[in-house]
Amino acid sequence: MARTTQNSTAALVRATIQQLESLQQAGVTHLPKKPTRPVRKKATTAVVAQATRHEDAEKPPVQGDPRAAELGQLAQQVAGCTLCDELARTRTQTVFGEGSPHARLAFLGEAPGADEDRTGRPFVGRAGQLLTRIIEACGLKREDVYIFNTLKCRPPGNRTPLPSEAANCRQYLDRQLAIIRPEFICCLGAVAAQNLLGTDETIGRLRGKVLEFQGIKVVCTYHPAYLLRNPDAKRFTWNDMKMLLAEMGLEVPKP
Numbered sequence: 001m002a003r004t005t006q007n008s009t010a011a012l013v014r015a016t017i018q019q020l021e022s023l024q025q026a027g028v029t030h031l032p033k034k035p036t037r038p039v040r041k042k043a044t045t046a047v048v049a050q051a052t053r054h055e056d057a058e059k060p061p062v063q064g065d066p067r068a069a070e071l072g073q074l075a076q077q078v079a080g081c082t083l084c085d086e087l088a089r090t091r092t093q094t095v096f097g098e099g100s101p102h103a104r105l106a107f108l109g110e111a112p113g114a115d116e117d118r119t120g121r122p123f124v125g126r127a128g129q130l131l132t133r134i135i136e137a138c139g140l141k142r143e144d145v146y147i148f149n150t151l152k153c154r155p156p157g158n159r160t161p162l163p164s165e166a167a168n169c170r171q172y173l174d175r176q177l178a179i180i181r182p183e184f185i186c187c188l189g190a191v192a193a194q195n196l197l198g199t200d201e202t203i204g205r206l207r208g209k210v211l212e213f214q215g216i217k218v219v220c221t222y223h224p225a226y227l228l229r230n231p232d233a234k235r236f237t238w239n240d241m242k243m244l245l246a247e248m249g250l251e252v253p254k255p
Contacts, residue, residue: 067101070179074172078152083168087153092117097148097176104248105140106182107131108173110191110223111151111161122147127224131188134224138241139253146180148173150195166195177216184248185216186240189223207240210247219244 075096082088095112098121107123115125123131132142151161151169173196177185187193190203196213199206206220221240222233242252 065101067179071096071101071176074175074179078172081152081168081172084153084165087151087155087165090156091153093120094152095120095122095149095154096152097122097146099142099146099148100144101146101180103144103146103180103182105144105184105186105244106146106148106177106180107135107186107188108192108196109147109149109188111149111158112154113158114154116149117154122149123224126228130224130227134237134241137238137253138245139250146176146182148176150192161191161195166191170195177214182216184244185213185218186244187218187220189226192223193218193220207236208243210243217247219247 075094078094078096081094095116099106109123112122113125113127115128116122122128131147135142135145150166150173152172153165153169155161155165185196187196187206190206193203193206194200197206197211197218203220203222207222209219211218211220219240221237222230227234227237245252
């Protein structure tokens with residue numbers, strides 16, 4: 001009986017840790033205080049100590065942020081979404097998005113890949129590392145912008161998202177934009193651009209110009225994964241970034 005209780009408590013601790021990490025990645029910086037529940041006598045000292053250490057490490061800042069709180073609530077809703085049966089069955093976890101809840105600029109991608117499905121964070125694989133370098137080349141940091149995907153679940157085998165899947169996820173994308181209220185969106189690749197703008201134009205025809213979505217200025221460019229396969233296209237993406245920076249009123253960093 002003691003071993004069963006300990007296992008149950010350990011499972012609860014792990015679930016709590018995962019939830020805190022998901023909320024932190026979504027931009028939550030404050031949680032309302034709740035009365036401290038007494039520790040059950042049957043929980044072992046080691047388990048209680050482990051939970052206390054993690055609670056201290058994950059304790060959010062005192063000051064709250066309404067936008068971060070809204071994003072956290074939406075992230076919880078996304079985590080339980082089962083609108084796409086196949087994606088809900090095959091995902092490891094949802095990948096909500098991360099960055100500043102007050103970002104002027106948001107980067108919108110296609111869907112999570114294997115690394116993102118494993119970590120719960122967007123753009124952390126090779127393509128994500130390239131995106132980080134692009135952001136830094138613009139004189140920005142990942143924490144200055146907001147990064148998210150059209151889909152919140154990884155399609156099996158990294159296949160292209162189905163129209164029905166994009167339609168199911170659209171409510172979450174629109175809500176994220178409504179909360180963050182960015183002034184600019186950079187669409188990474190055709191899937192992101194076509195789904196956001198409701199067009200079937202190729203990325204080659206969409207890039208190189210400033211478009212608009214509900215009052216937000218939109219710049220489209222190649223997906224970092226495409227740039228890894230086609231390095232010569234990097235110069236086009238850099239031209240798109242310089243155009244975006246000019247629209248934002250920011251200087252292009254010197255090499």
